[in-house]
Amino acid sequence: MTAFKDINLQVGARLQITLQHSSKQAIYYTELIGYVDGEYLIIKTPMENGLSVQMQVDDPLILRILSGVDVVTMACRVKTIFRGPHYYMHLTFPTDIKSIALRGAIRAKVNLPVQVNGVDGAGVITDISVTGAGIVANQALGEPNQEVSISFEFPIKPTKQNAHIDTGVTIRSIQQMPSKKKDAPPRFAHGISFHDIDLTTQVMLLNLVYESMNRLN
Incomplete structure (x- = not known):
């Protein structure tokens, strides 16, 4: 298990989001706005065809990010959704953080x-x-x-x-x-x-x- 502090996550980092829709998975990309350690992450709401992706509070998400020479995977849930004009979201603080070396x-x-x-x-x-x-x-x-x-x-x-x-x-x-x-x-x-x-x-x-x-x- 990888500790969140070891990821050295930076504001503006590019994130891949995997969202479970019924029996299908959908993958989107977004950016990290910020976080409060131990409480929540703040991300831009992913967009598709010029519209914000529809999500619900408590939807489970998998986040992936490249950190140095590692691929980091984190589990979160949607905590709060903020609509236009800015479109951003609060996610629960990551759990089940795993890291895989890119070389492998x-x-x-x-x-x-x-x-x-x-x-x-x-x-x-x-x-x-x-x-x-x-x-x-x-x-x-x-x-x-x-x-x-x-x-x-x-x-x-x-x-x-x-x-x-x-x-x-x-x-x-x-x-x-x-x-x-x-x-x-x-x-x-x-x-x-x-x-x-x-x-x-x-x-x-x-x-x-x-x-x-x-x-x-």
Whole structure:
């Protein structure tokens, strides 16, 4: 169990909120306004399509945030809702605080087309975490320890809008995959690590990982 004081939560921190709607989960993003230690958190009410997300007092929430090199998960409940013009909320002070090191973050299976700068043709991201990914392509994308730029997209729930990621990466490994059919063209598996991804993008990648894992459960 992680203590709240160890998180070093800062005003303006980007938060991911998981809200349970009946039998479905919905994920939103918002910012921390402040908190009173041991009493409550103050956050901006999440918005969707220009409208505030409908929540009720006592709704259970799961908050996720990146703190240093850790992903922190906290359980809260809606305590007070303040409507327009400012739209903010008080949440109960977090309980059941857990922290997972990013370096040990779980990878999720995905199937995302990816473009690599300077390389003709596209590859596919086959697994991903908040720190790196696996890419399969019909040609080697470079050499081990080489730095390249990649771009890819994935949908953000619940709005279904696409997050577009452009980032530098380092190729950590390259391996030619065995052919499943005779005379099939060669395919190459790459392990890559991301460079200096900003906090908002890391939170979106974390959401992608959780959603991909949930689809497999």
